[in-house]
Amino acid sequence: xxxxxxxxxxxxxxxxxxxxxxxxxxxxxxxxxxxxxxxxxxxxxxxxxxxxxxxxxxxxxxxxxxxxxxxxxxxxxxxxxxxxxxxxxxxxxxxxxxxxxxxxxxxxxxxxxxxxxxxxxxxxxxxxxxxxxxxxxxxxxxxxxxxxxxxxxxxxxxxxxxxxxxxxxxxxxxxxxxxxxxxxxxxxxxxxxxxxxxxxxxxxxxxxxxxxxxxxxxxxxxxxxxxxxxxxxxxxxxxxxxxxxxxxxxxxxxxxxxxxxxxxxxxxxx
Amino acid sequence: xxxxxxxxxxxxxxxxxxxxxxxxxxxxxxxxxxxxxxxxxxxxxxxxxxxxxxxxxxxxxxxxxxxxxxxxxxxxxxxxxxxxxxxxxxxxxxxxxxxxxxxxxxxxxxxxxxxxxxxxxxxxxxxxxxxxxxxxxxxxxxxxxxxxxxxxxxxxxxxxxxxxxxxxxxxxxxxxxxxxxxxxxxxxxxxxxxxxxxxxxxxxxxxxxxxxxxxxxxxxxxxxxxxxxxxxxxxxxxxxxxxxxxxxxxxxxxxxxxxxxxxxxxxxxxxxxxxxxxxxx
Numbered sequence: 001x002x003x004x005x006x007x008x009x010x011x012x013x014x015x016x017x018x019x020x021x022x023x024x025x026x027x028x029x030x031x032x033x034x035x036x037x038x039x040x041x042x043x044x045x046x047x048x049x050x051x052x053x054x055x056x057x058x059x060x061x062x063x064x065x066x067x068x069x070x071x072x073x074x075x076x077x078x079x080x081x082x083x084x085x086x087x088x089x090x091x092x093x094x095x096x097x098x099x100x101x102x103x104x105x106x107x108x109x110x111x112x113x114x115x116x117x118x119x120x121x122x123x124x125x126x127x128x129x130x131x132x133x134x135x136x137x138x139x140x141x142x143x144x145x146x147x148x149x150x151x152x153x154x155x156x157x158x159x160x161x162x163x164x165x166x167x168x169x170x171x172x173x174x175x176x177x178x179x180x181x182x183x184x185x186x187x188x189x190x191x192x193x194x195x196x197x198x199x200x201x202x203x204x205x206x207x208x209x210x211x212x213x214x215x216x217x218x219x220x221x222x223x224x225x226x227x228x229x230x231x232x233x234x235x236x237x238x239x240x241x242x243x244x245x246x247x248x249x250x251x252x253x254x255x256x257x258x259x260x261x262x263x264x265x266x267x268x269x270x
Numbered sequence: 271x272x273x274x275x276x277x278x279x280x281x282x283x284x285x286x287x288x289x290x291x292x293x294x295x296x297x298x299x300x301x302x303x304x305x306x307x308x309x310x311x312x313x314x315x316x317x318x319x320x321x322x323x324x325x326x327x328x329x330x331x332x333x334x335x336x337x338x339x340x341x342x343x344x345x346x347x348x349x350x351x352x353x354x355x356x357x358x359x360x361x362x363x364x365x366x367x368x369x370x371x372x373x374x375x376x377x378x379x380x381x382x383x384x385x386x387x388x389x390x391x392x393x394x395x396x397x398x399x400x401x402x403x404x405x406x407x408x409x410x411x412x413x414x415x416x417x418x419x420x421x422x423x424x425x426x427x428x429x430x431x432x433x434x435x436x437x438x439x440x441x442x443x444x445x446x447x448x449x450x451x452x453x454x455x456x457x458x459x460x461x462x463x464x465x466x467x468x469x470x471x472x473x474x475x476x477x478x479x480x481x482x483x484x485x486x487x488x489x490x491x492x493x494x495x496x497x498x499x500x501x502x503x504x505x506x507x508x509x510x511x512x513x514x515x516x517x518x519x520x521x522x523x524x525x526x527x528x529x530x531x532x533x534x535x536x537x538x539x540x541x542x543x544x545x546x547x548x549x550x551x
Binding site: 068069070071072086089090091093094096098100102103104105106108109113116117118119120121122123124125126 | 284289291296298306382383384387388393540
């Protein structure tokens with residue numbers, strides 16, 4: 001089994017030098033007359049943790065829907081490792097793992113059944129799928145619970161299962177849409193650490209949508225999205241310097257022109 | 271930047287085997303969900319049996335069914351309505367699938383399906399086939415019980431009816447898929463019951479032969495003839511007795527293709543309704 005997986009990983013070495021994990025160029029979208037994204041551009045290199053910072057309604061979820069090709073954008077381009085999401089959806093989607101904001105596990109099925117379903121949707125053979133599921137559940141510290149119904153898990157455990165599921169088909173880009181919403185502090189920290197390790201140790205590109213500034217660290221990249229527009233993007237320190245602010249919270253407030261009362265601004269004096 | 275970042279993904283193309291595994295996975299999930307919802311199975315079985323045991327028994331003496339193809343002699347009313355009840359099981363199964371799709375969309379589960387790397391038409395067709403498989407099993411469970419109620423076609427009829435069931439199941443399931451793309455919220459599903467299931471069932475040849483309907487109302491007769499469900503019933507009725515109803519086959523196959531095509535269009539990421547309304551959020 002492992003040999004087969006290794007062989008698969010050797011098949012197309014040309015891709016090893018392909019572009020960014022995610023590249024979004026001049027992306028715009030509207031629902032009817034309501035424009036929700038305005039010429040959004042951003043990039044996530046492999047191995048980088050990139051935070052997409054914005055308040056509720058900033059356009060984060062729409063951006064995720066477009067990247068995952070739930071629907072196509074009106075204009076602009078999205079590429080995953082150089083594969084255009086519209087022109088080569090299969091190539092792009094196979095390199096993409098996603099954890100959506102809303103829970104997308106089937107509560108009536110067990111953990112292993114949820115993972116097996118996802119594996120089938122990516123065309124994985126049963127044996128391969130079982131081996132990968134066991135490995136991912138072990139990494140998520142959920143070994144021995146594969147047969148348990150998802151309904152019986154805590155919120156943090158469900159998120160861990162969703163991350164395990166997102167990694168099952170071995171994506172190289174991981175999108176997470178506010179994955180810590182509704183979790184307690186310990187579960188938040190655990191998931192954040194887990195995802196950072198994936199970027200640092202396994203070279204995954206990570207796009208982490210959040211409205212919580214304390215989830216962002218100095219070494220991260222950050223994209224400030226507000227009312228469908230990217231106001232600033234780059235390494236955290238560059239964004240802070242460009243805004244002429246003492247910390248990211250102040251930079252966010254200055255860039256968005258908002259004052260007081262939102263989590264994105266209150267969250268820190270970072 | 272970690273060295274491992276240089277090893278960008280290398281992926282085999284999705285071949286026939288992968289496509290079949292995807293289909294199997296979707297069918298397996300549908301079967302699991304069906305098994306977990308025992309109430310769904312029981313109600314799917316009880317509904318037609320109530321019609322057979324109570325409604326048909328009551329109308330047996332009131333409604334005489336003269337000799338009409340495919341029957342070679344006078345038949346009991348129970349025998350006459352059995353194909354209509356088989357189609358009814360499939361109609362409800364199709365709408366149940368539609369309800370499940372809307373539910374999945376509201377719960378977010380549908381995102382997992384739609385962001386699979388397989389083409390969307392393939393995913394929707396797989397989903398459709400999974401629903402058809404479940405509905406065919408329900409029909410055979412019904413037929414097993416109905417056999418004790420004097421619904422006894424020739425033995426080969428049980429086999430001959432299978433292709434008809436698959437085709438009619440695809441038509442009704444595809445209609446369900448199409449409706450699921452139009453229904454925005456779960457609450458609106460009650461409207462489907464009122465405006466789709468009941469009119470389709472009652473304005474058809476499921477309960478009465480069309481010549482009887484024509485005797486009482488020409489308008490209703492015309493409506494019945496425009497109703498694709500009528501043709502599904504007749505396709506099943508003829509196949510149940512080892513005969514082929516050509517016009518019914520044509521209408522059912524044509525409607526199945528039309529409904530599936532429209533569903534694929536409705537779920538298309540570029541042109542579909544989801545794209546315009548921002549569904550599956």
